[in-house]
Amino acid sequence: MEREQAQQEISMIREMIEKTKAETAESGWFFILIGIFIMVATSGIALLESLNLHQWVWVALVVMLVGGAVIGHFTIEKKTRVRTYAKTVWVSTWTACSMAILLMTFLFPFLDLYPMSTVPVLALLVIGVAVFVTGVIFETRAVIYSGFVWWAGAIGMALVFDITRLYIMLATLFLGWVLPGIILNRQYQRRSHA
Amino acid sequence: MNHAQILQLDPLIHAPIRLGILSILVAVESAPFSYLKDRLDTSDGNLSTHLTKLEQAGYVSIEKSFQGKRPLTTCFMTEMGRKAFETYLEQLERIVKTTKSGE
Numbered sequence: 001m002e003r004e005q006a007q008q009e010i011s012m013i014r015e016m017i018e019k020t021k022a023e024t025a026e027s028g029w030f031f032i033l034i035g036i037f038i039m040v041a042t043s044g045i046a047l048l049e050s051l052n053l054h055q056w057v058w059v060a061l062v063v064m065l066v067g068g069a070v071i072g073h074f075t076i077e078k079k080t081r082v083r084t085y086a087k088t089v090w091v092s093t094w095t096a097c098s099m100a101i102l103l104m105t106f107l108f109p110f111l112d113l114y115p116m117s118t119v120p121v122l123a124l125l126v127i128g129v130a131v132f133v134t135g136v137i138f139e140t141r142a143v144i145y146s147g148f149v150w151w152a153g154a155i156g157m158a159l160v161f162d163i164t165r166l167y168i169m170l171a172t173l174f175l176g177w178v179l180p181g182i183i184l185n186r187q188y189q190r191r192s193h194a
Numbered sequence: 195m196n197h198a199q200i201l202q203l204d205p206l207i208h209a210p211i212r213l214g215i216l217s218i219l220v221a222v223e224s225a226p227f228s229y230l231k232d233r234l235d236t237s238d239g240n241l242s243t244h245l246t247k248l249e250q251a252g253y254v255s256i257e258k259s260f261q262g263k264r265p266l267t268t269c270f271m272t273e274m275g276r277k278a279f280e281t282y283l284e285q286l287e288r289i290v291k292t293t294k295s296g297e
Binding site for chain 2: 002003006007009010012013016017019020021024081082083084085088
């Protein structure tokens with residue numbers, strides 16, 4: 001084997017690996033769509049609360065969970081059916097964090113462990129962990145920093161109790177979820193067209 | 195570059211299609227047969243032959259299942275395959291380096 005041939009083979013291997021990574025990378029659509037959906041749903045729930053239509057809040061929560069699952073189903077890339085370690089760890093992280101959020105929202109407040117008003121603070125802390133880990137998994141600094149946005153949001157939530165909480169939630173969702181989704185999507189587009 | 199270095203290269207990996215299969219599988223956890231076929235632009239029979247050779251060598255493992263009514267063949271790289279691929283890449287780099295310094 002000549003040196004040129006060896007070099008060609010090395011470049012072919014690198015190209016193959018890079019193309020595979022680009023094709024199987026996270027497109028960011030999951031973040032963008034689910035972020036916008038939750039922003040709308042959160043505003044809707046706040047509106048129902050302000051109109052004293054508390055009985056409808058549960059319906060809205062169920063719609064939110066089902067809607068989120070549907071968006072997740074259609075936006076997590078399945079077309080190639082290629083499994084990557086990154087996506088396996090990512091899905092596991094979010095499954096574990098979602099489980100924790102479900103327990104801290106629907107179980108512990110009813111066991112009188114803490115008041116319902118504590119739930120958003122705890123939820124934002126856990127989401128911050130999941131977002132931070134997501135950034136590390138996808139090697140995207142902007143997403144790693146978004147974890148701090150969620151933790152800052154949790155501090156904000158702990159300090160206020162009125163409608164300001166909604167504004168904090170919406171700002172956190174946009175800055176800590178939709179924006180990183182847009183960044184991931186741009187990164188994905190760049191890598192796909194490279 | 196000397197003759198001994200060429201002989202050291204794993205002949206099982208050296209074939210272009212097999213090298214392509216391992217280059218894809220090293221970047222993922224698993225890939226379906228159809229994905230490998232599309233990426234390598236080869237026929238079912240050809241890919242199947244190369245995959246069988248890699249499986250017999252213990253470099254890949256193949257799992258057959260069903261998705262609905264359609265058969266699904268999923269390919270994984272084994273730990274042995276990963277080590278063999280790394281060694282192969284190191285040897286290629288060594289060839290490039292030694293011929294460079296020997297010029």
